[in-house]
Structures are given as C-alpha cells and as structure tokens.
Amino acid sequence: MSDVKSVAEQRWFLPKSSLGDLVRKLCEQGYTVIAPVRRDGVITILPITEAADIARGVADEQDGGHYRLHDDPEDKYFRYSVGPDGPKRYFFPPRQKLFTMHVAGDRFEMDTVGPEPPKYAFIGVRPCDLAAIAVQDRVFGIASDQSTFRCETETYYQQTRLQSLLIAVNCTRPGGTCFCDSQNTGPEVTEHHLFDVAMTELRGGFVMRVGSDKGRALIDELPVREPNEAELELEELRLIRAREHMGRSLDPQQARDALAKAVEHPRWDEVAERCLSCGNCTMVCPTCFCSTVTDSSDLASNKVTRHRQWESCHTLAFTYVTSGPSRNNTRSRYRQWLRHKLSTWYEQFGSSGCVGCGRCITWCPVGIDLTEEAAIIAADRTLTTTHRSESEVCS
Amino acid sequence: MITSASNVARAEPICGMDAWLPVPARIEHIDQENFNTYTFRLRIIDDAIRRMYRWAPGQFNMLYVPGVGEAAISISSDPDEPRVLEHTVRVVGSVTRGILDTGVGGVIGLRGPFGVGWPVGNEIEGKDIVMVCGGIGLAPMRPMVYYLMKNRDRYRRVILLFGCRTPEDRIYIEELAEWEADGRIDLLVTVDNASGDWAGPVGVVTNLLRRVKVNANQSAVLVCGPRVLNRAAAWQFLQLHVPRSHVFVSLERNMNCGFGRCGHCQYGAKFVCRDGPVFRFSDIADIFAKEEI
Amino acid sequence: MTDTAKPKLAVYKFSSCDGCQLSLLNLEDELLDLVGAVEIAYFLEARRKTLPPPYDIGLVEGSISTPEEEQRIHQIRRDCKYLVAIGACATSGGIQALRNWARLDDYAEAVYAKPEYLHTLETATPVAAHVFVDFELRGCPVNAQQLLELICAKLIGRKPNIATHSVCIECKRLGYPCVMVSASKPCLGPITNAGCGALCPSCGRACYGCFGPMEQPNIASLGDHLMQDQHVDARGMKRMLRSFNGYLEPFKQASDHYERLES
Numbered sequence: 001m002s003d004v005k006s007v008a009e010q011r012w013f014l015p016k017s018s019l020g021d022l023v024r025k026l027c028e029q030g031y032t033v034i035a036p037v038r039r040d041g042v043i044t045i046l047p048i049t050e051a052a053d054i055a056r057g058v059a060d061e062q063d064g065g066h067y068r069l070h071d072d073p074e075d076k077y078f079r080y081s082v083g084p085d086g087p088k089r090y091f092f093p094p095r096q097k098l099f100t101m102h103v104a105g106d107r108f109e110m111d112t113v114g115p116e117p118p119k120y121a122f123i124g125v126r127p128c129d130l131a132a133i134a135v136q137d138r139v140f141g142i143a144s145d146q147s148t149f150r151c152e153t154e155t156y157y158q159q160t161r162l163q164s165l166l167i168a169v170n171c172t173r174p175g176g177t178c179f180c181d182s183q184n185t186g187p188e189v190t191e192h193h194l195f196d197v198a199m200t201e202l203r204g205g206f207v208m209r210v211g212s213d214k215g216r217a218l219i220d221e222l223p224v225r226e227p228n229e230a231e232l233e234l235e236e237l238r239l240i241r242a243r244e245h246m247g248r249s250l251d252p253q254q255a256r257d258a259l260a261k262a263v264e265h266p267r268w269d270e271v272a273e274r275c276l277s278c279g280n281c282t283m284v285c286p287t288c289f290c291s292t293v294t295d296s297s298d299l300a301s302n303k304v305t306r307h308r309q310w311e312s313c314h315t316l317a318f319t320y321v322t323s324g325p326s327r328n329n330t331r332s333r334y335r336q337w338l339r340h341k342l343s344t345w346y347e348q349f350g351s352s353g354c355v356g357c358g359r360c361i362t363w364c365p366v367g368i369d370l371t372e373e374a375a376i377i378a379a380d381r382t383l384t385t386t387h388r389s390e391s392e393v394c395s
Numbered sequence: 396m397i398t399s400a401s402n403v404a405r406a407e408p409i410c411g412m413d414a415w416l417p418v419p420a421r422i423e424h425i426d427q428e429n430f431n432t433y434t435f436r437l438r439i440i441d442d443a444i445r446r447m448y449r450w451a452p453g454q455f456n457m458l459y460v461p462g463v464g465e466a467a468i469s470i471s472s473d474p475d476e477p478r479v480l481e482h483t484v485r486v487v488g489s490v491t492r493g494i495l496d497t498g499v500g501g502v503i504g505l506r507g508p509f510g511v512g513w514p515v516g517n518e519i520e521g522k523d524i525v526m527v528c529g530g531i532g533l534a535p536m537r538p539m540v541y542y543l544m545k546n547r548d549r550y551r552r553v554i555l556l557f558g559c560r561t562p563e564d565r566i567y568i569e570e571l572a573e574w575e576a577d578g579r580i581d582l583l584v585t586v587d588n589a590s591g592d593w594a595g596p597v598g599v600v601t602n603l604l605r606r607v608k609v610n611a612n613q614s615a616v617l618v619c620g621p622r623v624l625n626r627a628a629a630w631q632f633l634q635l636h637v638p639r640s641h642v643f644v645s646l647e648r649n650m651n652c653g654f655g656r657c658g659h660c661q662y663g664a665k666f667v668c669r670d671g672p673v674f675r676f677s678d679i680a681d682i683f684a685k686e687e688i
Numbered sequence: 689m690t691d692t693a694k695p696k697l698a699v700y701k702f703s704s705c706d707g708c709q710l711s712l713l714n715l716e717d718e719l720l721d722l723v724g725a726v727e728i729a730y731f732l733e734a735r736r737k738t739l740p741p742p743y744d745i746g747l748v749e750g751s752i753s754t755p756e757e758e759q760r761i762h763q764i765r766r767d768c769k770y771l772v773a774i775g776a777c778a779t780s781g782g783i784q785a786l787r788n789w790a791r792l793d794d795y796a797e798a799v800y801a802k803p804e805y806l807h808t809l810e811t812a813t814p815v816a817a818h819v820f821v822d823f824e825l826r827g828c829p830v831n832a833q834q835l836l837e838l839i840c841a842k843l844i845g846r847k848p849n850i851a852t853h854s855v856c857i858e859c860k861r862l863g864y865p866c867v868m869v870s871a872s873k874p875c876l877g878p879i880t881n882a883g884c885g886a887l888c889p890s891c892g893r894a895c896y897g898c899f900g901p902m903e904q905p906n907i908a909s910l911g912d913h914l915m916q917d918q919h920v921d922a923r924g925m926k927r928m929l930r931s932f933n934g935y936l937e938p939f940k941q942a943s944d945h946y947e948r949l950e951s
Contacts, residue, residue, distance in 0.1 A: 040892060042865040065913070067870045085863060094861040098415045103461050106440050106502055108419050139656070151414040154656075263685050276906045278878035279853060283860030290658030293651045294849045296837065297462035299718065299725040301844040304462035306415075310861050311658070315853040316903045318659055319649050322487050323621070326648060330906065332687030336661070344664035365856075365868050365878045366913040463846045489847040496845065 008191065008209070012219055013227035015205040019077070020051040022167075023123070025221050031121035031165060034090060036083065041069060043083035045122070054123065055080065062175040062247070062358065064367025078124055078201050081175030082357050086129045086286040087122055091160050092136065096153055098293065098306040112152055117159035125168045127186030128178075128357040130193040132286030137161065137194075138349045139289045153308055165214060168198040172238040176247035177358030179371055183252055185355045187242040200235045207235045248361070250371040251378065252342070252352050258378035259343035263335075267377050272331035274366055279312030281360035281368075282337065287353050290318070313337050342374055414654050417459040417504025418444055420480070425499055428483060428566035432531060433495060434471065437480040437505065449477050452538035453512025453645060453673045457653050458482060459504030460493030467650040467668070469535035470508060474542060480505075483534035483566060509653035510672050513539045514643055519615040522641075523552040525607070527628045529600055529620025533557055533566055535645055535672075536619050544579055553580040554607050558600025558624070562586050562593040581607065601627045604635075611636040617673075619645040626684060629676055639677035646672050662688055695744035695843065696729035700764055702750025702757050703784055703812060707829035708775035709733050709749050715832050722836075725843060741767035745842055747835075748821075751777040751784055753812040765819040770842060773815040774835065776828035780900055780936035783828075784812040788935055814936070823848065828898040828932040831883050851882045852903040855895050859886035867894050874914050876928060879905035900933035907942040922949035 014022065026033045027049065037046045038055040048054060059072035060080040072079050100111040125133075140157040171178070171187035180186030189198035189211070196215035199206040207227050210216045227235075262268075282288045292311035297304045311318060314333045319326035327333045345353030354370070361369045377383070424436040439445040455469040466488070472481035484491050497503055513536075524543060528536050536555075543553050555574070559565050565584065575582045583603045585596040596603060600620070614637055618628045625644050632642050648660035648667040655669035663682045665671060682688045699709055713734060715722065729739040746768030752758055765771055776782045787795050788811045796803035815821055825838055834850055841848035851858070855877035859866070867889050868875040875894035877886070881902040888895050901907075907929070914920040920928070929943035 040865045041870045044863065044865065065869055065917070067866075069870075084860070084865065089863065094863075101461060103419075103502065106419055106421070108417070108461070108504065110416060112413070112416065151416075151654075151656075153415065260681075263682055263688075274906075274909045276854070276878040276909055277904060278856040280856045280860060280866070280878070283857060289656070291651070292657065292659070293465070295462055295464045295846060296849065297840050297844045297846065299721040299836075299840055299843065301462060301725075301840070304844075308415075308657075310857075312853065312857055313658065313661075315851075315857070317852065321647055321649050322485075327687050329687065330904065336688075339663075340661065344661075347664035348666070363866055363869055365866070365875070366909055460845075462844045489845055493845050 008211075010209065011227050011232060012208045012222075012224040013205055013231060014199070014208055014222055014224050016077075018205070018223045019054070021222055022218075023048065023051045025218070026121040026123075026165070029121075031119050033121050033123060034087070035123040036078070036080070038069065042067065043069065043080045044085050045083070045087065045124075059173065060175060062177045062362045064177065064361050064369050065364055066367065067362050074203075076201055076203070078169045078171075079173050081171060081173065081178055082126050082129065082359060084284050084359060084363055086357070086359075087120075087125060087133060087164075088136065088286050090118075090120055090122075091133070091157050091164070092140070092289065092310075095307055095309040096156070098153065098308055100303060100305045102303055114152060114156060117156050117163065119163050120160065121165040121167065123167045123169075125166050125195070126171055126180075126357070127168060127189050127193060128180045128183075128355045129286055130166065130168055130189065130195055131180075131183075131185035131355040132357065133161070133166070134194055135287045135349065135351060135353060135355065136289060138351070139287075165218070166195045166197075167215075168193070168195045168211075170198060170200040170239060170242070172201065172242050174242055174245050174247065175358060175362070177361040177369075178246055178356065179248035179250050179358060180356035181243050181246045182249040183352065183354060183356035187246075188239045200238060202231060202234055202238070207231055248358060248369070248371045250342075250354070250356065250374055252354070254378045255342040255374040256346060256352070257343075258380070258383055259339045259374065261383040262377045262380070263339075265377055265380065265383075267373065267380075268331045268335050271334050271368060271373055272329065274368055275314075275330050275334045276365060277314045277330045277333060278365060279314040280363050280365060281370075282312040282314060283310065284359040284363045285341070286355060286357055286359070287341075288312075292317070313340070338370060338373060341370070414506065414652070417457070417465075417506045419502045420505040422494075422497055422499055422501050422503065425495070428568075429564050431487065432483060432485045432566055434481055434483045434566075435494060436472075437482065437503070438478070439480070439505065440502070445478050448480075448508075450474060450508035451512040451515070452542050453535055454508040454510050455535075455653075455672065456480070456482065456505050456507030457509065457650070458484075458490070458494060459506065460490055460497065461504060463493040464490045465504075465506075465651075466490040466494075467509075467653065469645075469672070471534045471537045472541075474538050475545065483531065483537075485531050506653060509668055511670060513617055513645075513673050514615065514675075515542065520549045522550065523610050523614040524550050524554065524617065525609060525614055525632075526553075526555045526617045527600060527620065527624070528555070528557045528618075529624040530559055530564065531566065532619035532621070532624070532645070536617065537567065537570075539617065540574065540580065544574075544577070547579050551613065555580055555582045556585075556600050556603045556607070557582070558585045558587070558603070558620075560587045561590050562595075563590065583607070599627070600624060601631050604631055609635050609637065612638070614641060616642045617645075618643065622647075629683065633676075639680055640675055642676035643673050644676060644679075644683075646674060648672075694725065694727040696739060696742070697726040697839075698730035698741070698743040698746045698764075698768060699728075699733070700730070700746065700748045700750075701733070702748065702761070702778065702815075703753040704750030704775065704777040704782065706733065706749070708778075708827075708835075711829045711832040711835055712747070715836055718836055722839070726839070743768045744770060745839065746771045747774050748772065748778050748815050749774050751781045751812040751814060752809070752818055753784055754808050756807070758809065758818065761815060761818050770822045771815075771819070772823045772825060772838060773821045774825045775830050776826065776898060776900065776932040777812075778815045779824040779826055780933040780939075781812045781814050783932055785935035786930060787812060789930070812935075825850065826881050826899040826933075827883055831885065834883055853882055854878050854902045855880045855882050855884065855886055855889070855899070858882045859889045862886055862890065864889045867892060872918050874918050874920050874924070874928065876910075879907050879910050896928065896931060897939070898932045900936050901939050905938060907938060911942065911946065922946045926950065
C-alpha cells in the first residue's frame with residue numbers, strides 16, 4: 001500500500017512542447033481525444049487530432065448571463081475555465097436510439113444495436129467536471145446498487161465511461177461564476193476525484209500526477225522528467241491563489257437544509273418573475289440527467305423507433321398527465337430544479353447535484369444566480385421546520 | 396404469490412435483460428367498464444417470460460403501442476395468478492386509444508412490473524384495513540381486495556369505500572355486487588350525482604367515513620383516487636388520529652422510464668415510479684399538501 | 689389507379705408565400721413514401737388532378753385576408769376530418785397581419801397603383817380565428833421534418849412529437865454556442881417555440897422568433913434584460929416581436945406594451 005501512496009504523491013513534469021506527444025500517444029492507443037477548442041466565440045470540447053487544436057492563448061470572462069473570450073498575453077493552454085459543454089454529452093448523448101422495431105405478427109423484431117461505445121480520452125477536464133462525472137456515475141448505475149434494472153442506454157454509459165481516460169487539469173484561473181471551492185469539488189484535483197492523470201499548467205510545462213494504473217502507464221510513455229523544487233512550489237502557489245479567486249460561493253449544507261424546508265417561500269415568486277423557463281440551466285448542467293422518450297414511425301407505419309433525448313424539468317410536457325401538467329408555472333418548475341439540485345439530490349444519490357461549475361449562472365440568458373437564490377432562502381430565519389402541522393395537511 | 400414479509404411489495408421486472416425493451420403481449424379479452432373505461436386482459440406471448448412474471452398489488456406496467464407511445468397502467472388482476480394480467484384503462488389519450496384500437500387478438504408491448512405497491516404482510520396484518528378509492532382509483536386497489544379476501548383471517552375488518560361521479564361511472568359493477576354478497580368485506584359505494592334507480596349513498600367518498608367506525612390505532616388506510624380525494628381522505632384519517640405511518644396513498648405522475656432514470660415523476664426526493672406509486676403518508680408529509688410539487 | 693384505402697391528403701393555399709407548401713415538396717427523400725402512404729387528393733401546386741372531398745388530412749397554408757378566403761375556409765373545414773394550419777400565416781396571421789395595426793388604405797395606396805381593385809379584409813387573421821383547427825404547426829416556413837412527423841403521427845394515431853418548449857433546449861442539445869450570452873445578440877430563442885432545429889443560432893445569428901411564442905413565455909423578463917444589457921429600446925422590442933408571428937398572443941400583447949413605452 002505504501003507504494004500506492006508514493007505513486008499518488010509522486011510528480012512528473014511534461015514540457016509544454018511535448019503536449020503533442022501526449023495527444024499522439026492517445027491517438028495511437030485508439031482513443032478519440034476530446035479537448036477544449038476555441039470555436040464560435042466559446043470554449044467547447046471537441047475531438048482533436050493534434051495539440052495545436054487545443055485552445056491556447058485565450059482567457060474567458062464569465063458572469064451571470066455573460067461569457068466572453070479574449071486573447072490572453074500569457075500564451076497558456078488552460079487559462080479559461082469551463083465552457084458551456086462538459087464531458088456529459090459524450091457519455092450521455094443528447095439523443096440516443098433505444099430501438100427500432102417492426103411488429104411481425106406475435107413478435108417484435110427489435111433492432112437494438114446502437115453505436116459501439118467509443119473510447120474517449122479527455123484532456124483538460126476540470127475538477128468540477130470530474131465531480132460531475134462521479135455524480136452521473138451514481139445516477140447511471142456505476143457505483144450504486146440500483147442494478148435491478150439493466151438497459152442498453154445504461155450499458156452504453158457505463159462502457160463509455162469505464163473505458164474513457166480522464167486527463168484533468170487543475171484550475172489556476174477560476175471563472176467569474178465558479179464556486180467549486182465551496183462545494184469541495186475543486187479547483188484542485190484531489191484524492192476524492194476519479195481521474196487518470198491530473199496536471200497543473202506552468203509556463204514551461206505541466207506538473208503531472210496520476211490517479212490510476214491507466215494514468216501511470218500513460219506517464220511511462222511520455223517524455224517526462226522530475227519536476228524541480230521551484231516548479232512544485234509554483235504549482236502550490238497557483239492552486240492557493242485559485243482558491244482565492246472564486247467568483248461565487250455557496251454553502252452546500254446550509255442550502256440543503258434551507259431548501260428542504262423552503263417548499264413555500266416568497267423568493268420563488270420573485271425568481272419566477274425573472275426565470276424564462278427556457279431550460280438553458282438544465283442543458284448546460286453537467287449533472288442534469290432527465291430525459292424523454294419519443295416515438296416515431298415511418299410513413300408506412302411499418303418501422304417504429306424510440307429515442308431518448310435530453311429533457312428539461314422547465315418544460316410543461318415534463319410533468320404532463322391526463323389532468324394537465326403537475327407543475328404548471330415557472331415558480332414551481334424553478335423550485336423543483338433548485339431544490340432537486342441542492343437538496344433532494346442528497347436523498348436520491350447521496351451527494352449534492354451541484355458541483356459548482358457555474359454554468360447555469362453564466363448561460364442563463366438573464367443571469368439568474370443559484371448561489372444568490374439559495375443564499376437568500378438560507379438567510380431566512382423564519383424557516384424552522386420541514387413538517388407542517390396536521391391541520392395544514394388539507395389546506 | 397407474495398411471500399415477502401417486508402414493508403413494501405416489489406417484484407423484479409421481467410424485462411430484466413433490458414428495462415427499456417417491451418415484450419409482446421396479446422390482448423385476450425376486453426371488458427367495457429363504463430363509457431370510456433375498459434379492462435384489457437393480456438397474455439405475455441413468450442412462455443418463459445410469462446412463467447417468470449411476478450408482481451405485487453399496486454405495481455404497474457408500461458403498456459406500449461408500437462409507434463404511438465407508452466402509458467403507465469396499474470395491474471388490476473389477482474396477484475396469485477400472475478399469468479393473467481388485467482389492466483383497467485380510461486381511454487383518454489393517444490396511447491390508451493391505441494390499446495383499444497389494437498383490439499382482441501392484437502399485440503401490444505409491456506414493460507414491468509415497476510414500482511412499490513401496497514403494504515402486505517407484517518406491516519398491516521392483524522389490523523383493520525380501510526380502502527378508499529375514487530373512480531378509476533379502484534383499479535390499482537382490486538389486486539389488494541383479492542389478496543385480502545384470500546388472506547381474510549389475517550386481518551380484522553376489511554372496509555372498501557368507493558366513490559364515483561354517477562352510478563354509470565362505476566367500474567367492476569358485477570364484481571362489486573359479488574363482493575357485497577360475499578360479506579367478507581364491508582363495501583360502501585357512493586356517487587356524486589345519483590341517476591337511474593340509484594338508491595345508495597350520494598356525496599363524496601369521504602362522507603362514507605361517517606358510516607364506519609375507524610379504530611385509529613388498529614387501522615391501515617389505503618387511498619387511491621384523484622388528487623383531491625387523496626388529500627381529503629388523508630386529512631380525514633389524520634383527523635381521526637390514524638398515525639401518519641399507517642396511511643398509504645397511491646400517486647399519479649408523468650412517467651417515461653419506470654425505473655427512476657428519466658426524472659419525470661419526481662415528487663420531492665421521491666421517484667414515484669421507483670419509490671412509489673404507493674407512499675406511506677409519513678414519508679411525503681412535508682410536500683403532500685403542497686401545490687405544484 | 690386510385691387506392692381508395694389510402695387516407696386522402698389535401699393542401700390548401702391562402703394568403704401566403706407558398707413557402708410552407710414548398711416545404712412539403714422539398715421532402716424529396718420521403719416524397720415517394722408519402723404518395724405511397726397517402727393519396728394526394730387536392731394539392732394544386734403538385735398535382736393537376738383533384739379528387740372530391742371528404743379528405744382525411746387537410747393542410748392549410750396562409751392567413752385569412754380576403755372576403756373570399758373567409759368564406760372558403762368554412763367549406764374546407766367541412767371537407768377535412770383533420771385540419772392542420774401550417775406555418776406562421778395560418779397560425780398567427782403572418783407578416784401580412786402587420787396591417788392589423790395600421791390603416792389598410794394607407795398600405796394599399798402605398799403599394800398598389802390602383803388599390804380600388806383590391807378586395808381585402810381590414811385584418812389578416814389565423815385560420816383558428818375562423819374555424820376549429822385540429823393542430824397548428826408553427827414556423828416561417830414550417831420545418832419539413834415536423835410536417836413529416838405530423839403526417840406520420842396522424843397515420844399511426846400518435847400525438848405528434850412537436851415540442852412546445854423554447855428554442856434554447858434544442859439549441860443546447862445540438863451544442864451550438866449561445867449567441868445571446870457569448871455575443872450579446874438580442875436573441876428571441878428563450879421565448880420562441882422550438883422546431884426549427886435552432887437554425888439561426890447554428891449560423892451565429894440571433895433567433896428572430898419565426899416559430900412564434902413558446903409555452904408560457906416570459907417576454908417581460910427577456911425584454912427587461914435586452915433593454916438593460918443590450919440597449920434594445922422599446923421600439924426595437926416592438927419590432928422584434930412584431931414580425932412573422934406578431935399578431936399571435938402573447939407576442940401581440942407584449943408588442944402593444946412596448947409600443948406604449950415608445951411614446
């Protein structure tokens with residue numbers, strides 16, 4: 001065991017000029033390499049074939065409903081924080097076929113063959129997104145006991161996830177809407193994260209450490225050297241400074257307790273005035289997992305198909321039953337989203353549903369800030385008990 | 396057969412190989428219950444799957460009309476004969492219309508059973524059982540009635556209160572008469588509006604509570620109806636000092652997957668499809684009376 | 689030879705540009721299957737031969753803008769079992785409904801040399817303002833795949849998969865960068881009905897609302913934001929809302945609100 005510990009503490013240094021070796025090595029090993037790319041004014045994560053594809057020399061500016069990229073004098077790779085997309089769409093695709101079927105008398109001739117689960121290597125995954133992957137792992141049946149129900153979509157998730165390689169990068173320049181520090185999910189990769197390799201970018205290269213055997217094996221194939229004292233000190237300094245530059249903060253325990261109690265609260269009316277019910281927050285959230293199944297058929301009504309696609313709890317159709325939608329107004333839909341994310345998620349999956357990436361704040365067209373909403377509700381001292389007296393039950 | 400002595404009744408889904416994939420089932424028989432409600436008797440076509448199929452009262456299946464869609468429908472037949480599957484369906488949407496249009500002899504898809512059903516075994520044995528149903532809410536309760544009648548000696552009084560809009564809205568009319576004649580359960584039926592030669596009680600189903608003596612500490616209450624009824628009934632039993640933990644309510648929500656993955660049916664921290672549809676009142680007391688949860 | 693068992697499809701044109709009918713004809717890959725599945729019984733733009741009513745599915749393009757159209761739509765309703773209004777004109781009155789806020793004579797005189805030959809109504813209105821419609825398919829023009837989904841769904845008895853949520857949801861599913869947040873473009877996506885496949889944002893353009901208002905749109909909040917942060921003035925807001933679907937509530941009401949703010 002002591003050996004394992006020393007490996008966890010061990011550091012390597014990869015010169016910046018050798019990042020291309022890393023990309024090449026991964027491609028050789030059959031991985032589709034996914035990394036941050038600058039495209040159409042945002043940092044998005046896309047398949048790349050060489051290190052030059054990775055966004056470099058660019059920094060972002062994020063605030064509620066605001067995102068801008070600008071050229072950065074420091075010619076570094078990872079000076080930006082997370083863009084709208086995380087690894088979620090690669091494990092849990094926005095639209096996925098469940099089956100195509102033809103009814104032949106008594107039999108359903110099913111075609112359930114989906115695409116072969118791809119082998120992805122992600123470069124530059126932020127600690128918050130690592131935490132988000134761990135959250136979705138619990139939702140989609142890895143590391144949970146919900147194995148009674150097996151299904152193809154889950155198998156796809158699990159296989160894609162388990163054969164993926166995660167090369168994380170520590171955040172040295174958090175964005176304006178980041179609050180991972182207060183969620184204990186960043187800005188530094190820790191032993192609580194699941195990852196293969198983690199790195200910190202310095203001017204001349206990357207200080208690396210490993211989180212798995214796969215990561216260790218990869219390091220052996222790279223032109224690394226031992227980092228010197230100065231490099232290690234600089235890394236530490238960068239990470240301390242990152243913690244001091246969080247754009248937002250949120251006390252998870254306080255939010256959890258307050259929201260459990262705040263089924264009714266005047267703040268819900270207030271936020272409903274601003275909320276557009278557009279669903280952007282749920283689409284960019286790296287942990288949101290809701291989906292809808294849709295049926296389609298060809299013109300001959302002969303071949304029918306079912307798809308599963310990302311859905312948002314902000315739509316009316318989401319809760320539609322014969323008597324109408326269960327959540328018929330913006331107030332109740334926002335409340336559901338926030339209470340689920342920060343409070344009821346614990347009961348369902350044993351953790352918060354929020355990893356502090358700040359995407360929902362940045363990509364809300366009108367800049368609604370969940371940290372602000374949660375803080376205002378948590379500050380309300382009149383929230384005392386979760387249980388109403390029995391006389392109120394049928395009010 | 397339900398052998399579980401645990402608090403909740405749950406059977407493994409037959410579609411264990413892939414919970415998204417429906418298995419074909421033939422519609423063997425259709426009974427029209429009222430102007431828009433039908434009972435469909437289904438038979439899973441594959442012998443092996445049919446033999447494996449087990450379920451518990453209060454659980455539901457996702458019934459699938461190819462190319463049209465799926466609907467969550469509770470199972471209404473006798474759990475001791477799991478190879479005969481009855482579903483009582485109100486034909487109000489495209490899927491339920493599709494099931495009816497498929498007709499006797501036709502094939503539809505089935506996934507399930509899903510969810511947690513009514514309490515059975517130790518949980519409620521030796522108690523008075525009070526069942527309160529409104530309209531089609533009797534459908535998920537019928538398996539429970541069969542179960543209680545078969546195990547009648549393990550329970551004290553068994554009371555079934557059933558309310559409908561009009562006498563013509565009643566479902567299982569012949570069976571209601573049989574249950575009444577049988578005498579093993581106390582059955583009271585009321586209608587909101589009397590019509591024809593109706594001579595029974597008139598008024599909402601909760602009014603029937605005045606006619607039965609509820610033994611607060613010795614009762615288990617099972618409620619299934621529209622939201623208004625669920626609330627009114629739960630409220631009245633709590634007023635009668637029945638403990639929250641002895642009141643069980645079946646809820647209706649939008650469902651897509653049936654096994655807690657799609658998120659649609661969330662009710663507070665609960666997934667109604669997986670943690671319900673039957674809930675112990677004390678587990679949902681904080682949100683039960685709230686609007687738009 | 690006519691297959692009498694096949695459902696009969698009728699396509700009608702009212703005051704419109706033909707774009708929605710063309711969407712149907714543009715379904716090149718599916719056209720053969722379509723004529724295999726339905727009998728094109730009345731579609732003057734596609735087929736000279738017409739079959740007598742009744743028709744199983746009627747698609748109506750265009751708004752009701754003339755006295756003649758006002759009469760004709762009632763007969764069409766009688767002729768079609770399942771009547772669908774397709775496109776912005778048929779579902780909201782369309783671009784020509786802008787005249788509902790103006791004096792018809794002013795417009796007519798500005799456009800036509802001899803306006804006295806015109807026989808038009810004072811207003812251009814959606815089909816649903818005149819007869820009951822079974823379904824409305826939004827868009828200027830309609831999305832061909834949605835049109836196909838509508839027909840396939842009708843043939844098999846499915847409720848059509850036509851979303852009523854915002855454009856943002858499909859925009860994000862497709863992975864397009866948000867032009868509003870990342871480029872401060874005044875985008876109507878958050879209040880506009882999905883269905884186009886986020887066409888404009890996919891080209892870096894702001895959505896201009898051609899699919900009309902989504903379910904329960906919060907126009908006031910978006911308007912406040914656009915006016916504060918992106919310096920759109922009340923007149924700008926009014927003009928954004930009064931385009932293809934300006935006469936459709938709640939765009940209509942909101943545009944009237946911004947008009948009052950103008951003065």
